[in-house]
Amino acid sequence: MVPVKNPSISVDCVVFGFDGTSLKVLLVKRGYRERQPDGQTVLREDVKLPGSPIYQDEDVSSSAYRILEEMTNLKQVYLKQLQVFSDPDRIGDDDLGWLNETYGFETRRIISIAYYSRVKLSPKIISHTAMRRAEWHDVQSVKRLALDHKAILMTALKTLSTQLANEPIAFELLPRKFTIRQLQNLYEAILGIEIDNRNFRKKILGSGYLEPLQEREKGVAHKPAQYYQFNRHAYERETRLKSKLNFINWHD
Amino acid sequence: MVPVKNPSISVDCVVFGFDGTSLKVLLVKRGYRERQPDGQTVLREDVKLPGSPIYQDEDVSSSAYRILEEMTNLKQVYLKQLQVFSDPDRIGDDDLGWLNETYGFETRRIISIAYYSRVKLSPKIISHTAMRRAEWHDVQSVKRLALDHKAILMTALKTLSTQLANEPIAFELLPRKFTIRQLQNLYEAILGIEIDNRNFRKKILGSGYLEPLQEREKGVAHKPAQYYQFNRHAYERETRLKSKLNFINWHD
């Protein structure tokens, strides 16, 4: 039995991944009809964020988990509500046709509740998403997205940066074992800054939350890098006896 | 003509103010019937956040502005979307009766989009809110609120702290002219910390964004304090050529 869809509330998910060099976002293809000035319609394809209307009697966050699981086959992932997008103009003329064909909706008044999540890119996930007409795009090179999804992506990116700077979330985007260089690449890619490698190592290794593994890179044409893993336990034990005036940081 | 209300989406606003000593939040009284075990109903009164269902064809944020304007008579205020509250159990049995009597709704499936804002408390505002059955409560002493409004308030408070620590929002809660002591009280009240007065003055005055006025306190039984005002212009001109590794602050 097909669940009843709520025609005024949808959920869209921004799913970030990291391939060791650049930040990726999961997008799905969408076919739609573009109405030409002469009245004819042309078939077009563009990309959008994975999303769906919520089902009646479904909690909004369940809806987000459902979408994420369909796309990635992942169950226990971090998922955070970003914001509601409710601009009355967020749905264009061509989108209206697409909504009607896809869901049978007639209305323009659909608000979207945006969620974002972070996943570890793995061959398994990549092959699963590929089967769903979904693709991992370089965030840097995303130009146009359907509906107001570009704005949603930008909001997600901003939240990601803020969180990256203030919480140890980097390790949710990296594989369990990683090199310091990969970690640094991640910070540089997301925050859009260059970091001095010596200072970075000092700070990161000095934190005491990274454990070196008995394993190094193999088959690289240079000194092979040490692998590390994040010790979340050590992090969580950390007491919060920190700075006071440090609370005021208007210009970070 | 009465506008049509959307029965599945409501907006609630957390409005903060500061009286020079403690943080206040705007709450409205609500009368409702409590069903007793013996089947009788008793009239009760409690408090809730100002809010309302959105109107059909009304943008969600317009709805928030509308509510805020009704309550405070303020138009151009800061208003930020917090989060959607969509727990299916957020509406209790007694709330259901109240919703029915007040709006004619039958359903439990109402999601709330929470907004928060900051206002300068002034005699004008206080008298206007008083006329609306609204009261400014000490945030510290708020115990129980209707629906899930306590959770909404807590979320707003957390956002307020974070913003206070990272942006010069203190001045939106203070009168145009204020003393350093008032400013310090505000930081201490919201962040819940004690701050050394000498270090605080050093940091705040050293920022270069506070301008001393040609005016001091009057009629106080101690050395009268200097008044200052915030120079937003100077702040906004500030270039963003700041720290780099400082971006990583897992323990602030």
Place this chain on the structure above:
DNA sequence: CCAAAAGTGTTAGCATTACACCCATGC
């Protein structure tokens, strides 16, 4: 004169920054 809050300086410790060279590996 007394109470009450305003206002002021110094020092020690720590974190951030800038900067240049040797090391291990594959080809």
Place this chain on the structure above:
DNA sequence: GCATGGGTGTAATGCTAACACTTTTGG
């Protein structure tokens, strides 16, 4: 042996934190 990225130390600077006394006013 050479190209490639991994890995290391030091010195200067700036920010934070701890801490106690004098000043100005009203009553």
